[in-house]
């Protein structure tokens with residue numbers, strides 16, 4: 472298969488950047504999107520040009536490292552799929568494919584398709600943990616948790632923190648990520664002692680990072696590779712209201 | 719997590735707090751719009767009925783003014799908070815995408831500000847037209863029925879009302895759906911019911927309100 476890639480190229484954080492066309496020829500349909508980029512990069516390197524910088528790690532859809540906005544959709548056209556799990560057979564031979572980095576004030580572009588998602592880490596530092604003395608792990612069955620609640624917490628904990636929700640949101644809002652992280656603790660007994668403080672602190676850090684508000688466009692739900700539901704944002708709102716009412 | 723580490727912003731300075739203001743003021747406006755329509759539909763019961771209803775509202779005196787003050791407060795808060803959020807949302811993506819392919823957002827959701835501003839201008843025009851009688855004289859404060867019929871018999875005026883009500887429907891198609899989320903009142907199993915309710919409210923309000931200018935315009939067309 473042959474494609475024309477229209478890719479965002481930007482040398483470093485201070486470069487204004489621009490869209491550049493690259494050829495992607497001789498692509499095997501069962502290559503992943505990232506493998507296709509590898510092929511393009513190999514040719515660029517052989518020509519003595521700069522390869523396209525992009526983030527990746529596991530390439531099996533679990534680490535949350537990869538991601539780009541492909542033809543206007545974060546992680547490309549397939550629902551519930553990370554970019555590394557998107558295959559070239561989902562495109563048509565000869566397609567022009569636009570590839571852009573996550574765009575948000577809170578996610579400055581470092582180079583080409585690589586952005587700084589540190590803002591999400593800082594939200595986690597603010598409360599994405601439980602405070603316990605470490606030691607040998609406690610017996611897993613010591614705290615009984617009803618199955619539906621464990622399942623719901625797991626639905627939230629499936630978030631891999633890729634940032635696609637921010638990238639897809641017309642407001643660049645992190646609420647799907649934030650709500651999943653707040654909910655996974657708020658649902659479980661281990662999260663109760665710091666429940667109110669956690670949501671306040673995580674929201675405070677998110678609010679100070681330059682993100683937008685949730686307007687319930689649902690674009691985040693539409694692109695989330697882990698199918699996190701919009702209703703978690705509603706739970707986040709409840710959690711914050713509850714925390715303020717209690718204090 | 720020591721309490722001293724907390725830098726919790728006070729609730730209403732957060733976007734979540736601001737959205738709560740949007741939803742509460744939006745809900746107040748929504749209740750008003752529903753009651754307003756039900757009252758006005760009495761225009762189909764004839765001149766005496768509608769004018770009696772108008773006279774009854776006027777007779778409320780202080781209650782009427784208290785109600786008007788509440789509505790004014792709700793509208794101003796809704797607009798101010800909406801603008802604040804809108805500017806923040808714009809600023810959060812300084813460099814826009816070359817290509818944007820929506821997955822789940824709607825024409826309504828992406829144009830809430832435009833629709834809302836149009837509604838704001840319409841409300842001012844509507845008050846000038848049928849409450850104060852400043853824009854399309856003659857106007858008789860004691861004969862609401864005739865004022866309405868005279869206005870809606872003109873194609874431009876009837877058309878402006880129809881257009882505004884389509885905007886209202888679009889604003890509420892997203893607004894009602896969004897409102898429950900801002901209030902924290904959703905669950906996956908109610909998702910479809912919530913969508914249905916938003917659609918029902920939007921369609922019912924638009925159709926009900928539009929029926930008045932359309933019926934009056936048609937029945938007064940020169941034959």
Ligand code: HEM
Pocket residue numbers: 684685686687737738740741742743744745747748751796797798800801803804830831833834835837838839886889890892893894896897898900901
């Ligand atoms: C009849 C008048 C109006 C009614 C019934 C109404 C109702 C609503 C409702 C129910 C919402 C949803 C709130 C939420 O998401 O929680 C909303 C949102 C919104 N309204 Fe209105 N509204 C009206 C007029 C206006 C006006 C005049 C403006 C002009 C500025 C406006 C701007 C907005 C905006 C921007 C939002 C979206 C806020 C966001 O999602 O961030 N509305 N409206």
Ligand code: FES
Pocket residue numbers: 526527528529530531532533534535536537538553554555556
């Ligand atoms: S590279 Fe790990 S999720 Fe795509």
